[in-house]
Amino acid sequence: MLALRRRRIVRALREACAKRGRSAWIVGGALRDAAMGRPPGEIREIDAAVDGDPEPIARDLENAGLGRAVFLSKDRPGPRVYRVAAAGTELDLAALHGDGGGPPASVTIAEDLARRDFTVNALALPVAGGPLVDPFGGAADLRRRALRGVRERNFHEDPLRGLRAARLIATRRLIPDARLLAWSRAAAPALSGVAAERVSAELAKMLAAPRVQPALAWARRAGLLSGALGAAVSGPAAARLAGSAGKLDAAGVRRLAPERRRRLRLAWIAGRLRLGDGGARRWLAGRRWGRREAEEVAALVGLARRAAASPTGDDAWRWVLDAGPLAADAARLAAIETPRATGAARRLAALARRPRRSLDVTGRDVMEWTDLPPGPRVGSLLQALAVAAAAGHVASRRQAKQWLLAAVGAT
Numbered sequence: 001m002l003a004l005r006r007r008r009i010v011r012a013l014r015e016a017c018a019k020r021g022r023s024a025w026i027v028g029g030a031l032r033d034a035a036m037g038r039p040p041g042e043i044r045e046i047d048a049a050v051d052g053d054p055e056p057i058a059r060d061l062e063n064a065g066l067g068r069a070v071f072l073s074k075d076r077p078g079p080r081v082y083r084v085a086a087a088g089t090e091l092d093l094a095a096l097h098g099d100g101g102g103p104p105a106s107v108t109i110a111e112d113l114a115r116r117d118f119t120v121n122a123l124a125l126p127v128a129g130g131p132l133v134d135p136f137g138g139a140a141d142l143r144r145r146a147l148r149g150v151r152e153r154n155f156h157e158d159p160l161r162g163l164r165a166a167r168l169i170a171t172r173r174l175i176p177d178a179r180l181l182a183w184s185r186a187a188a189p190a191l192s193g194v195a196a197e198r199v200s201a202e203l204a205k206m207l208a209a210p211r212v213q214p215a216l217a218w219a220r221r222a223g224l225l226s227g228a229l230g231a232a233v234s235g236p237a238a239a240r241l242a243g244s245a246g247k248l249d250a251a252g253v254r255r256l257a258p259e260r261r262r263r264l265r266l267a268w269i270a271g272r273l274r275l276g277d278g279g280a281r282r283w284l285a286g287r288r289w290g291r292r293e294a295e296e297v298a299a300l301v302g303l304a305r306r307a308a309a310s311p312t313g314d315d316a317w318r319w320v321l322d323a324g325p326l327a328a329d330a331a332r333l334a335a336i337e338t339p340r341a342t343g344a345a346r347r348l349a350a351l352a353r354r355p356r357r358s359l360d361v362t363g364r365d366v367m368e369w370t371d372l373p374p375g376p377r378v379g380s381l382l383q384a385l386a387v388a389a390a391a392g393h394v395a396s397r398r399q400a401k402q403w404l405l406a407a408v409g410a411t
Contacts (some may be wrong), residue, residue, distance in 0.1 A: 001031050001125055001132065003040040009066055009086045013048060013093075014127045016060040018221060024050045024057070024093075024126035025109055025133065032120045035142045036172065040123060047092045048222045049112055049124065054093035058082035062093070076182035110135050117161040120174070140347065147174035149333035152183045159190040160198055163228050167206040170215035184222040193225025196288045203228055204289075207265045208258035213245040214356045231273055241272050247336045263293060264329050269339050295355075303330035304337055311345035318388045320352045321383075327352035356390045361400050369401045370408045 004010060017024045019326055028047040034040055050057055058069035066086040079095040098111035113122040113133065119141045124133040132139065136150055147168055155161045162184030168174050191199070206215050218223055220242035225233045233241065247253075248265050256264065266289075270280035277298040284294035303323050307330060311319050323330050331349035335342040363378045366385075372378055381404060388394045394403050 001034045009089050010092050016057050024048050024127045027124045028121045033124040033365050045090050049096050054082050054095050058093050096183040122150050145174050147176040149180045149183050155183045155187040159187040160194050162224050163202045166215040166219040169203050170206045170209035170212050188223040200287050210254045211249045213249045216242045216245045266297045270301050300330050304334040307334035308338040308341040314387055314391050318387045359389045360402050
């Protein structure tokens with residue numbers, strides 16, 4: 001933990017506070033992760049609490065060349081937050097925040113920590129030096145890998161904290177206690193009222209973790225799945241969703257990059273919710289996921305459904321071309337969703353890895369060779385020609401011209 005004080009941006013924070021006669025503490029996740037053995041250089045997000053308005057300190061850091069100070073206008077409880085980014089590190093500055101609603105300068109660090117979510121996050125390290133502030137035993141809980149809440153009222157003030165607990169179960173493999181489950185369950189009905197962006201941010205981190213099944217199982221027990229997914233999930237459906245999620249922790253999935261793990265798991269969830277590819281796209285758009293990821297998830301849903309039908313011949317090549325760089329993950333998803341399709345999924349994945357012939361044939365070529373006018377028919381013929389070339393039916397421009405003339409003549 002102490003090594004965090006040596007980070008450039010933290011040293012600058014210490015100097016800015018000293019000049020203004022202010023105090024600041026590193027708080028929250030950065031201390032937690034450092035205590036769990038994460039190298040300080042890998043910690044890219046640091047939260048700090050300051051006594052009083054954080055804006056002047058943020059402007060001092062900006063004027064010192066440490067990055068632009070940005071006010072974070074997020075829909076979340078608590079004080080105003082300013083972010084300063086420097087050399088790959090984001091420093092978020094927030095005023096001390098207590099229960100009484102009084103001015104930040106009158107709030108103590110202990111009162112601020114009492115409003116936080118978990119004991120392992122209710123830690124504070126003075127940037128000017130001094131011992132760790134740990135009023136709730138968070139350091140001892142970290143040694144035991146225990147996840148405990150600070151106070152039940154904090155979960156009702158921000159129902160997202162239950163989902164954050166599930167995220168820490170997945171990403172930090174912490175072990176929640178029974179009281180945390182009860183508090184999260186009591187606050188769960190209000191999760192549907194939390195801004196979709198905040199919910200999706202927590203869910204994204206959880207689904208990108210190497211192992212997600214324990215977190216999903218705990219979230220089901222806490223009644224969080226409907227609020228987390230933004231879709232009605234009945235008791236039996238929630239049990240099926242969480243109970244079969246162990247397939248998402250298979251070795252092949254854990255080896256994927258975090259972004260691919262998340263995308264695959266989102267597609268699996270969409271499939272379990274019977275959304276279809278169009279429904280998956282609308283679902284994720286409504287939950288404020290990025291457009292590109294929503295499109296890729298929707299594509300995976302459709303490709304997995306087609307792979308489960310065991311396409312062969314030209315249909316298999318058409319699947320490969322439609323899948324493009326998503327082929328491996330689409331085949332993996334098909335095998336997870338439909339075990340009987342495992343053989344077909346493996347064949348499609350192997351087919352996608354084979355070298356394929358491509359032809360330098362354009363829409364202009366198609367129109368010149370066939371006398372067709374511009375329109376969707378030209379695009380359809382190009383797609384069909386790409387399948388024929390991949391399957392080995394066409395190997396040159398001359399053959400492509402003959403193939404196109406025959407295709408147009410047949411219609």
